[in-house]
Amino acid sequence: MYEENEILLDDLPKDYMEVNFGPHHPSTHGVFRFIAKIDGERIIDIDPVIGYLHRGIEKIAENRTYMQFKPLVDRLDYTGALNNELCYCLAVEKLMDIEAPPRAQAIRVICAELNRIAAHLIFFGAMGLETGAFTPLLFGFLDRETILNIFEIMAGGRLTFNYITIGGVREDIPPAVRTYFDKFKKEFPVKLKRYEELITGNEIFIKRLKNVGILKKEDLFNWGASGPVLRGSGVKFDIRKVEPYSGYEKYDFDIPVGTNGDVYDRYLVRMEEIKQSMRIVAQALDNLPSGDFTAKVPRVIKPPEGEVYVRNEGTKGEVGFYIVSKGDKNPYRLKIRTPSFSHINMLNFAASGNYIADAIVILGSFDTVMGSCDR
Amino acid sequence: MEIINYGYKKINNRDVIETIRPKAEETGVAVKFSEFKDQLFCGIDAADIKKFCSLLNSDPALSFEYIKFLTAVDYVEYIEMVYCLYSFKNNWSIIIKAKLDGQEPVVDSITSIYRGADWHEREMAEMFGIDIKGHPNLKNLLLAGDEDGFPLRKNFEIKWEEREYVPPEKFE
Numbered sequence: 001m002y003e004e005n006e007i008l009l010d011d012l013p014k015d016y017m018e019v020n021f022g023p024h025h026p027s028t029h030g031v032f033r034f035i036a037k038i039d040g041e042r043i044i045d046i047d048p049v050i051g052y053l054h055r056g057i058e059k060i061a062e063n064r065t066y067m068q069f070k071p072l073v074d075r076l077d078y079t080g081a082l083n084n085e086l087c088y089c090l091a092v093e094k095l096m097d098i099e100a101p102p103r104a105q106a107i108r109v110i111c112a113e114l115n116r117i118a119a120h121l122i123f124f125g126a127m128g129l130e131t132g133a134f135t136p137l138l139f140g141f142l143d144r145e146t147i148l149n150i151f152e153i154m155a156g157g158r159l160t161f162n163y164i165t166i167g168g169v170r171e172d173i174p175p176a177v178r179t180y181f182d183k184f185k186k187e188f189p190v191k192l193k194r195y196e197e198l199i200t201g202n203e204i205f206i207k208r209l210k211n212v213g214i215l216k217k218e219d220l221f222n223w224g225a226s227g228p229v230l231r232g233s234g235v236k237f238d239i240r241k242v243e244p245y246s247g248y249e250k251y252d253f254d255i256p257v258g259t260n261g262d263v264y265d266r267y268l269v270r271m272e273e274i275k276q277s278m279r280i281v282a283q284a285l286d287n288l289p290s291g292d293f294t295a296k297v298p299r300v301i302k303p304p305e306g307e308v309y310v311r312n313e314g315t316k317g318e319v320g321f322y323i324v325s326k327g328d329k330n331p332y333r334l335k336i337r338t339p340s341f342s343h344i345n346m347l348n349f350a351a352s353g354n355y356i357a358d359a360i361v362i363l364g365s366f367d368t369v370m371g372s373c374d375r
Numbered sequence: 376m377e378i379i380n381y382g383y384k385k386i387n388n389r390d391v392i393e394t395i396r397p398k399a400e401e402t403g404v405a406v407k408f409s410e411f412k413d414q415l416f417c418g419i420d421a422a423d424i425k426k427f428c429s430l431l432n433s434d435p436a437l438s439f440e441y442i443k444f445l446t447a448v449d450y451v452e453y454i455e456m457v458y459c460l461y462s463f464k465n466n467w468s469i470i471i472k473a474k475l476d477g478q479e480p481v482v483d484s485i486t487s488i489y490r491g492a493d494w495h496e497r498e499m500a501e502m503f504g505i506d507i508k509g510h511p512n513l514k515n516l517l518l519a520g521d522e523d524g525f526p527l528r529k530n531f532e533i534k535w536e537e538r539e540y541v542p543p544e545k546f547e
Contacts, residue, residue, distance in 0.1 A: 054517045224492075322459070
């Protein structure tokens with residue numbers, strides 16, 4: 001299969017060497033392989049090889065009903081499962097002209113933002129690991145554990161939930177979430193400050209990240225980059241603000257933007273987003289509307305003919321679902337747009353010209369998940 | 376670090392149509408506009424895709440710089456290419472559609488205009504058997520290359536074999 005990738009020694013100038021990373025390498029965030037052509041310590045060209053986690057989810061969708069397909073959506077980006085679910089449900093709701101009641105919308109926002117914090121904490125840990133520090137990983141996962149406990153009370157699952165349904169959420173939010181979150185809200189900012197003292201201001205960390213992998217915004221538009229990668233380069237773009245969904249326009253939060261467009265800015269943007277997400281969850285829990293937690297939805301989901309594209313701000317960038325319906329129980333065609341796919345597409349452009357060690361950091365700064373890249 | 380908060384502006388699709396229509400007529404692209412649930416669809420001829428995309432990308436008043444995704448839909452008689460573009464400057468979204476032949480689909484690559492389209496086009500080539508003309512590196516992306524037919528076509532059969540459970544042999 002990879003015959004094309006094999007380059008005969010005679011064809012190469014003698015100074016170049018080929019190094020294979022992965023598919024099972026701790027720095028590649030899952031089963032991802034890339035072949036780097038290097039000149040000494042510098043990377044000349046990267047050839048990413050993906051598809052190890054390809055499960056044909058788009059084809060499976062054509063053979064399942066809308067409800068049967070929903071659990072698979074969790075398996076795309078398994079660190080931000082609720083954001084994916086939210087996007088899929090919004091797309092089907094748009095096809096069927098259903099609007100979730102205000103209480104369901106608030107619960108969805110709580111879910112999505114808590115999941116964003118959990119995903120960014122993994123990034124925080126992985127970023128430390130990439131630069132040679134092991135402690136942040138343990139800290140990040142420890143606090144993520146608290147959020148997963150909240151999810152366990154809410155949805156019954158810890159990683160894949162099947163909690164958000166078409167028309168609302170599966171169950172009402174239990175009162176215990178309030179007490180758990182209050183405890184988390186009291187303890188977490190203190191801890192986060194301590195972590196930032198440990199990592200963000202660390203001289204070694206800054207030297208590894210600053211002025212590495214600088215990306216200009218004009219290039220990022222062209223490559224289809226989104227989310228924290230785009231914001232790190234100074235683009236004030238967040239789908240929660242530009243095309244508000246699920247009542248995001250009601251909440252008061254800020255969009256952090258980087259100035260330089262390097263790896264350090266992408267890191268700072270994500271750390272700031274954690275704080276903003278905490279603000280949103282606190283607001284949503286304070287002003288939780290009363291009423292139903294699900295709209296009236298027909299027993300058999302049969303959207304009318306038409307096609308929609310709905311996107312939302314996932315934990316890594318723009319998550320989108322393009323659904324073509326022919327009025328059947330199954331979607332006629334379902335295309336999933338994932339941020340990881342677009343970002344790994346950009347890897348050669350972003351990393352070539354840098355040192356090998358920096359290429360790992362740049363890949364880490366994209367915060368990719370192979371489950372969502374390969375689908 | 377700069378932190379910015381900004382408001383929400385409703386987009387009117389009429390404005391988008393009125394801006395695109397005269398410019399498309401100038402370049403000689405016939406565009407058929409349609410709307411569905413606040414989304415704007417532009418139906419064009421498959422031969423004009425490259426011309427239309429470069430107009431949308433390079434014109435300063437339009438500046439559709441960002442490609443959300445591109446995909447294809449198999450309607451058996453024909454295959455439809457779907458391009459979804461976005462303009463940061465105006466906060467406009469459009470979906471471009473073009474019909475291809477169902478048997479031997481051929482379309483121009485837009486990788487030279489939108490570099491982000493690279494892998495999307497490679498995926499469409501292996502999943503639908505679309506010949507993407509002018510693509511620099513059209514090899515398999517996700518698939519291993521040992522399947523018969525194109526997986527996302529409607530005539531692709533999903534096969535599986537049921538296997539009997541064979542208990543493992545006991546070690547002496």
